[in-house]
Amino acid sequence: MDEEYDVIVLGTGLKECILSGLLSVDGLKVLHMDRNDYYGGASSSLNLTQLWKRFRGNDKPPENLGSSREYNVDMIPKFMMANGTLVRVLIHTDVTKYLHFKAVDGSFVYNKGKIDKVPATDVEALKSQLMGLFEKRRARKFFIFVQDYEENDPKSHEGLDLEKVTARELITKYGLEDDTIDIIGHALALHINDNYLDQPAKDFVKRMKLYAESLARFQGGSPYIYPLYGLGELPQAFARLSAVYGGTYMLNKPECKVEFDDNGKAFGVTSEGETAKCKKVVCDPSYLPDKVQKVGKVARAVCIMSHPIPDTKDSHSVQVILPQKQLGRKSDMYLFCCSYAHNVAPKGKYIAFVLTEAETDKPEEELKPAVDLLGPVDEIFYETCDRFVPTNKHEEDNCFISTSYDATTHFESTVEDVIQMYSKITGKVLDLSVDLSAASAAAE
DSSP, rough: OOEEEEEEEOOOSHHHHHHHHHHHHHTOOEEEEEEESSSSGOOOOOOOOHHHHHHHHHSSOGGGOOOOGGOOSSSSOBBEETTTTHHHHHHHHHHGGGGOOOOEEEEEETTTTTEOOOOOOOHHHOOTTTSSHHHHHHHHHHHHHHHHHOOOOOGTTTTOOOTTTTTHHHHTTTTHHHHHHIIIIISOOOSSSSSGGGSBBHHHHHHHHHHHHHHHHTSSSSSSSEETTEEEEOHHHHHHHHHHHOOEOOOOOOOEEEEOOOOOOOOEEETTTTEEEEEEEEOGGGOOOEEEEEEEEEEEEEEEEEOOTTTTTSSSEEEEEHHHHHHOOSEEEEEEEEEETSSSSSSEEEEEEEEOOOOSHHHHTTTTHGGGOOSOOHHHEEEEEEEEEOOOOOOHHEEEEOOOSSSBBHHHHHHHHHHHHHHHHHHHOOOOOOOOOOHHHBBB
8 A cells, every 4th residue: 555656546336447447558557446345336236135235224135036146236227339439448458358248139219108119220210110101201311311421421411511500400401200300319319308409410410320330230129238247247347457457456445535735636545544645546426525516316216027128029138218208308218128138137037227317306206107118027126326527627636536327328428438537637539449340259
């Protein structure tokens, strides 16, 4: 502990573990500490006994649910876009060698009280049950424009400058109906509300292209992949990477108090009477609560079931997006399921999650529209978690604090935060121009 480090990282959540891995690869001397005796922090995966202890206050789950150690229940459940930024980071760092992935079976959207497959290409638009005949043709033309659009090829722009044209104006050009816009904006472009409609259309089109490219990567029923044994494997994989490049890990370190000099700059971390010195501190919001502010909260339900989600073609793993307008809400609701096929539960068992940006203090009532789609559940647990963002100026205090995880069921916003933090810490841009064909080799 009496050594000096370039960076001390506090908390072994996914964001912190990715950063410690990236910084170690860059040759920085990294010490990584956690007050818990396990990896993952808020983004850990729990066995059945741990799940019971967390939600029910005892460690005696019913025997009919099967072996505790066969469960790996994510506390921050998310899928990975097969062509997305997290996959690029995994390949860039060669962390894929520590993990095995499986394609997610299905991607669905809730529309007018029913669950239907998300149409993502011009071919799927023509087959979709979500649109009438004329709307299918209009949607097909729009999908062809998106598929053909190349930023550096003006011929593919159809005379539109997507830096200036808003998403609303682009959609209007194709005459799409409100329900179709809802599906495209929320289930394909994965926007969490309708603010995107009045912003430049470039990001909207890029998000749609990412979805379509991810869908094409594994020729499956969705654009998502998911690691075997749950997301708790991800922080541990990046921790291994950091250790390979000289990073030092200390779990079960109580308190972990950040020390500041007279100018308010962090210079070290004290735990159990010893202080390790450093130039910079990286941490999650719980380690520096006076330097963050609450910006919202996530309502979550965790369900153990003995069957797949109805109307999802018996999918073992699936995402269902419930757009805000369908529920009369300000933000979308997400339904997410994985099963024994991903080694996260005993044979015959499924784990379903319902998440949303909380708009009330009553998660049971708020999450009911999605929970009702699940059919009978063996067990259900509810919780609400506060979301925080940093308020400090890192150039003044040498502290780099991650934002809390949002309600989305994909990792794009998570990794955006990591990449921005990496640039602030190092002054460099992370180069993620990698060969994505390596991702296919990492997935089963």
